[in-house]
Amino acid sequence: MKRLTFAALFITTSAFGQIQPEPGGVIETLPESWPAHWIIVQDGAFFHMNNGKYIVVDADSDNAAKRVKGSFDGSFISQFYQAKTRPEMYVSETFYSRGTRGVRTDVVTIYDKSTLAPTGEIVIPEKRASQMPMNYHIQLVDEEKFGLIYNFTPATSVSVLDMVGKAFLTEVPTPGCSLVYPMAGRAFASICTDGSMLSVQLDEEGKQASSARTDVFFDANGDALIEKAAMVDGVAYFPTFLGRMFPVDLNGETVSVGDAWSLLGDGDEGWRPGGLSVTGTNADGQIFILMHPDGYEGSHKDPGAEVWIFDPESQQRVNRISLNLPAISIGLTRDDEPLMLATNINLEVDVYDATSGEYLRTLSGIGAETPFMLHGAN
Amino acid sequence: MAVNRNLVILTIGLLCTNAAFADDQKAQVNYMLHCQGCHLPGAEGSAGRVPPMNDFIGYFLHSQAGREFLIRVPGVAHAALTDAEVSELMNWLVQRFSREQLPTEFISFTVAEVNELRRDVEQSPDTARSLILANIAADNPALANEISKNKN
Numbered sequence: 001m002k003r004l005t006f007a008a009l010f011i012t013t014s015a016f017g018q019i020q021p022e023p024g025g026v027i028e029t030l031p032e033s034w035p036a037h038w039i040i041v042q043d044g045a046f047f048h049m050n051n052g053k054y055i056v057v058d059a060d061s062d063n064a065a066k067r068v069k070g071s072f073d074g075s076f077i078s079q080f081y082q083a084k085t086r087p088e089m090y091v092s093e094t095f096y097s098r099g100t101r102g103v104r105t106d107v108v109t110i111y112d113k114s115t116l117a118p119t120g121e122i123v124i125p126e127k128r129a130s131q132m133p134m135n136y137h138i139q140l141v142d143e144e145k146f147g148l149i150y151n152f153t154p155a156t157s158v159s160v161l162d163m164v165g166k167a168f169l170t171e172v173p174t175p176g177c178s179l180v181y182p183m184a185g186r187a188f189a190s191i192c193t194d195g196s197m198l199s200v201q202l203d204e205e206g207k208q209a210s211s212a213r214t215d216v217f218f219d220a221n222g223d224a225l226i227e228k229a230a231m232v233d234g235v236a237y238f239p240t241f242l243g244r245m246f247p248v249d250l251n252g253e254t255v256s257v258g259d260a261w262s263l264l265g266d267g268d269e270g271w272r273p274g275g276l277s278v279t280g281t282n283a284d285g286q287i288f289i290l291m292h293p294d295g296y297e298g299s300h301k302d303p304g305a306e307v308w309i310f311d312p313e314s315q316q317r318v319n320r321i322s323l324n325l326p327a328i329s330i331g332l333t334r335d336d337e338p339l340m341l342a343t344n345i346n347l348e349v350d351v352y353d354a355t356s357g358e359y360l361r362t363l364s365g366i367g368a369e370t371p372f373m374l375h376g377a378n
Numbered sequence: 379m380a381v382n383r384n385l386v387i388l389t390i391g392l393l394c395t396n397a398a399f400a401d402d403q404k405a406q407v408n409y410m411l412h413c414q415g416c417h418l419p420g421a422e423g424s425a426g427r428v429p430p431m432n433d434f435i436g437y438f439l440h441s442q443a444g445r446e447f448l449i450r451v452p453g454v455a456h457a458a459l460t461d462a463e464v465s466e467l468m469n470w471l472v473q474r475f476s477r478e479q480l481p482t483e484f485i486s487f488t489v490a491e492v493n494e495l496r497r498d499v500e501q502s503p504d505t506a507r508s509l510i511l512a513n514i515a516a517d518n519p520a521l522a523n524e525i526s527k528n529k530n
Contacts, residue, residue, distance in 0.1 A: 153428070
């Protein structure tokens, strides 16, 4: 009996010692300011668009179980903007009253950076452009007081929002012109199908105060602009299908178009920019562009085999990174030792040292099916 | 000789028909490539978003402002088509989808007219459209009912 009792006690004690009971129902929060190598993977859920998501990932981590920090939602190919002046993120998205059908409602959902919880929403006209994700569908201007949403019904216009009072203000028509490029002050620019750009100045209530059009500067049939511009110090750099680069200065009252320069040097014949999210910038203002060889009419969405890096001041290529696997989208982190992120052709997220070009790791198993865009955390 | 002359006339007639047919086909292909994505194959559009052109667009040609609007509207003015292609397309389009609504004295769009009008892109298409239709309805009471049915 004694021996049995001892044995039983031993087992009990040992079990008690090994298994620490964990408290359930604990919801962790994230810091308001995120480490520079955390990224936001924008999964458009291309094959079931009503439940896209944004996955916050530590791109430095090799630990697949621990690198995912959390996620939040985006319905029907949503568009994304990270605020710089407050710990908020904005998702413009679409809902239908019966899930996949019924009455349409479009909103901008406000997400809190530390809880990843929706803290509010702004109902907007149900005409936001339902198009593949890119940066210039939703932008904030005037020290982030005004929000701008690009609409396409296919009549084009811009919804103007009060991002402080969290309210829809008005709609500005942009006939024949698309997307919103943030300008200095309370203004935006749009790119027009005739090869010009439109600039619109807004008044205090968000209404159009004035507008101006540039001369026609590109040929949409001969050598179209890739609308995914790289933004450096208020200048939008637009690559063209054939490998030129147009600097478009958005710092003034109106748009000022500079002379185009070539991305191609001697021996670069046949290389073209292409992909889904084609450009990125680092903290030094260098421009990263996905490039593919043997370009042809229609290859502007082809995956890139290399990323070329340009100094927009000298208009010279300063580096080229040969990718581990060809990629459709790139993104960069904000810091001085940046990572370059690339969605490869297997739709996995590859991480490179953006300075040396060294391949570091693949962020597999993070739950992203179609990671269309990769955002470095602000 | 008489027979020969008839043959010549017949041949010329056939050539003309073929040429017109080729133009129509080209206009239709351009409609498919540049317009029908939103306006749909039957030009019926979508309620509240894309105005219907079928059994309607002809009303615009009852006023000079309406005629100009059809070329100045951004989708037409900015289309990736030459002036000749636009005039060909528009002449085909109004007759294909809205012959009944055309004025009896319909005059075809000319290349020079398209060239001039498309440079002056309409900046407020919605407002301009409503105003033009209201004026046409006011000037043509017989059409007012039909126009008001499809104002949007």
